[in-house]
Amino acid sequence: MNTKIYKRVFALAGELMLAAQERNQINFDNCYSELKQLCDDNESTDKDHPVQWETLADFTDDLPLAISIYEKALLKAEEINSKDFRSSIGFSLASLQVELGEKENAIENLEKAKISCNKIVDKELKAEIHDLLEALKSEVSSPY
Numbered sequence: 345m346n347t348k349i350y351k352r353v354f355a356l357a358g359e360l361m362l363a364a365q366e367r368n369q370i371n372f373d374n375c376y377s378e379l380k381q382l383c384d385d386n387e388s389t390d391k392d393h394p395v396q397w398e399t400l401a402d403f404t405d406d407l408p409l410a411i412s413i414y415e416k417a418l419l420k421a422e423e424i425n426s427k428d429f430r431s432s433i434g435f436s437l438a439s440l441q442v443e444l445g446e447k448e449n450a451i452e453n454l455e456k457a458k459i460s461c462n463k464i465v466d467k468e469l470k471a472e473i474h475d476l477l478e479a480l481k482s483e484v485s486s487p488y
Contacts, residue, residue, distance in 0.1 A: 345393040352382065353396050360403045376403055394420040394429040401436065411440050430460035435473050442480065451480050 356379045363372035383400050386392045397417035404410035414437040421429035434457030441450035454477040461470045 345395060346391050349382065349386065349391055349393070350395065353379065353399050356382075357399050357402070364403075372403075376400075379403070392420060394418070394424070394426065394433065398429065398433050398436070401433075407440050407444055411437060411444075414440065427460045427462075428464050428466070431457045431464055431466070431469055431473065433457075434460065435469060435476070438476065442476070447480055447484055451477065451484065454480065 356375050359375045360372060360379070363369075363375060379396070379400050383396045386396065394417045397413055397420060401410045401413035401417060404413055414433055418430065418433045418437060421433055434453045438450040438453040438457065441447070441453065454473055457473045458477060461473055464470065
């Protein structure tokens with residue numbers, strides 16, 4: 345990934361977090377718009393990368409829209425064969441699907457994320473994927 349773009353995405357994520365903590369909607373909206381523009385400008389170029397789309401989805405309040413952005417990020421992670429991004433994006437996508445009651449879709453995405461996370465270093469993410477997947481499977485198989 346282009347270092348300049350990565351640094352800008354990272355900085356915008358920090359500014360978005362600060363704006364959210366301070367409940368500063370104007371700053372949040374401005375930073376979100378800049379991040380969205382960055383994603384749109386880089387889409388389908390050699391500067392396109394899943395990290396910018398994942399970050400955009402992370403700060404999207406509209407859950408169905410966030411899911412569609414995570415799905416786009418996941419496709420981009422698959423294109424570059426990044427197990428780390430496939431794992432983290434798959435987990436985030438599944439978490440939102442759980443919130444929306446889409447348990448079957450969440451299980452499908454978690455199963456893919458579990459395969460992807462076999463070779464990653466992040467043990468905490470591996471555990472989160474495993475735990476959520478097992479919890480959902482037991483909920484779906486349980487009649488209650």
